[in-house]
Amino acid sequence: MLIRTTALAALLAGLLVPSASAAAPTSASTERSAQPRTALTFTVDDCEGCEVQLSSALGTYPQADAGKVDFWNSRVKEVEGGAVTFRVPTRRTAGMSVAIEAPWEGHTGYRTTLAWRYNGMHVGDEITLDEAITKTKASACWEGVRSREVTVPIVVEKVRVRGVRKMVDGSIAFVPTTQSWLRPMREVWDGVLGSQDVNICH
Template sequence: MFSRARTAALTTTLATTLAAAIATSLAAGSATAGAPTGPPEAARADVPRTHLTMRFTGCNGCDIRLTQALDGREQVWQSKGRTVRHGTASWSIPTSRTHGLSVTVLAPWDGGAGYVPTVAFRYGGERVGDEVTDAVARTKKRASACWAGTAKDAVTLRITVVRARSTNPPGDPIRTPRAFAAVTQRWEKPMERAWHGISGTQDATYCG
């Protein structure tokens, strides 16, 4: 519903694993995904790094993961999961990984809507720097889950998570995260459909 179909084995594994975790009302930190590939960037002193901090409203206990999947590239990079404690989760990652980054939000109270909730970095009609409230977010029908990234060595993003109403595949009423940047960020394509401001994917979110 929210993303283009992709058939690469790695991203299929990612989507299947995360969707299964939501369907069983995942315990924080329980989701796993395909192992990252490529050189051990963390061990290379010459790689510029960014300390990325996310301050969450409404999602203590949520499992948060970062994914970089870029159009035209087969390789998909994913961070280790972080459990939100005291409203905060943080990572130290190569700065190049912030470009085209998407963020999944797995909440212990998610009823399992058949997709993986993602953070909306920009809603249709909003400009970079615009403040976004839930009253605004719930009216939105288009969203980008792709962050344009940063060249800075440290960045803090404020993320709001609301227990939104939705339905699971059988049609039963559930709660699921409506997650969005409290201040509209620089974003990348695609702008995809969002249901009452809820952004999600059934696959890795490909950016660019």
């Protein structure tokens, strides 16, 4: 697999707004009293100790004003026993992206990000790893839910990627059943979706 770091950086610079210039993040603790809330569980095989963090950032299409982006992120949690659960304000599931760091990852220069939908797929379509690695575009943005409790199976697999200085172990992460998604559809390399800053969803 060939992931050109300079190309990735250039691509992300055009699609993402640096978190440093965005509105100050709202911590999960400041929204403890927000209602309703959703218990969101991700189930995943062979990813014990993987660190997961949720973010939600909604902007105006096609390009959000950095000062007006409604940004939120969760604390980092680890996968234990094949699952990880977050209790989040339900409204924050809209425009949600999921960053995953596996114990085996080398210095990739980006954060592995869950693909909610790949190009050519429709909501409800199933996709395998063999299919995912052929894809060229994906959405990091979930449309969200209104339910109080949701379980989402995900796939995280070790793959070889071009890191900052050399080929290293990296990850591909996706939902095996295509979910409702938001724009933009971003370019991916062999199905791998990586982020260097906040994903602004529309």
